[in-house]
Amino acid sequence: GQNIDQPTEMTATEGAIVQINCTYQTSGFNGLFWYQQHAGEAPTFLSYNVLDGLEEKGRFSSFLSRSKGYSYLLLKELQMKDSASYLCAGDPANQAGTALIFGKGTTLSVSS
Amino acid sequence: EAQVTQNPRYLITVTGKKLTVTCSQNMNHEYMSWYRQDPGLGLRQIYYSMNVEVTDKGDVPEGYKVSRKEKRNFPLILESPSPNQTSLYFCASSFLDRDRFEAFFGQGTRLTVV
Numbered sequence: 001g002q003n004i005d006q007p008t009e010m011t012a013t014e015g016a017i018v019q020i021n022c023t024y025q026t027s028g029f030n031g032l033f034w035y036q037q038h039a040g041e042a043p044t045f046l047s048y049n050v051l052d053g054l055e056e057k058g059r060f061s062s063f064l065s066r067s068k069g070y071s072y073l074l075l076k077e078l079q080m081k082d083s084a085s086y087l088c089a090g091d092p093a094n095q096a097g098t099a100l101i102f103g104k105g106t107t108l109s110v111s112s
Numbered sequence: 113e114a115q116v117t118q119n120p121r122y123l124i125t126v127t128g129k130k131l132t133v134t135c136s137q138n139m140n141h142e143y144m145s146w147y148r149q150d151p152g153l154g155l156r157q158i159y160y161s162m163n164v165e166v167t168d169k170g171d172v173p174e175g176y177k178v179s180r181k182e183k184r185n186f187p188l189i190l191e192s193p194s195p196n197q198t199s200l201y202f203c204a205s206s207f208l209d210r211d212r213f214e215a216f217f218g219q220g221t222r223l224t225v226v
Contacts, residue, residue, distance in 0.1 A: 040220075042217035042218060042220055044217070045215045087154070087155065091208075100157065102154045103154060104152065105154055
């Protein structure tokens with residue numbers, strides 16, 4: 001199978017740094033996506049890692065280790081508006097981004 | 113503005129009454145997909161399409177149909193809705209070329225089948 005696992009919930013305070021981990025079975029994915037989803041809204045694309053290593057985009061960074069089947073999303077200088085669900089997703093190697101396998105999401109609560 | 117537009121946003125219907133949820137994108141993307149999102153289960157793919165007249169089943173296709181007669185539209189059809197199809201539905205449009213990726217989701221359709 002192609003299970004994707006991530007923690008169900010995390011809490012943090014404003015201004016802090018939080019790391020949301022995602023693990024998956026190593027075979028079959030081209031790369032890993034991270035999406036942000038506020039309650040009742042559509043997921044919005046954050047990042048796509050296809051190569052090993054860290055990619056930084058402002059306050060958000062995403063890391064991938066293909067050999068370990070491991071990714072994380074790093075959020076710095078947390079703000080209240082970062083309270084949301086964060087979805088990790090993989091794209092099966094033979095389906096070129098058309099079919100995403102999602103984890104169940106990590107609900108992040110940021111408090112003041 | 114790049115958009116994926118779903119209609120309706122909210123729908124309450126009765127068991128067995130055929131319905132269609134429309135999805136349209138203005139980005140000329142080849143790939144489009146439908147997902148449903150349920151508490152504790154996350155987003156699961158129903159159907160996807162790689163181009164006009166090319167569709168394929170996702171993880172949970174039972175009870176659904178799709179069509180892709182034009183590049184911009186990808187309607188989801190429930191021929192005979194049942195209560196277990198009560199869910200939040202998202203249409204997605206995507207473009208993938210080597211290391212460049214774009215993915216957009218529609219605003220969602222909350223469907224209740226009674």
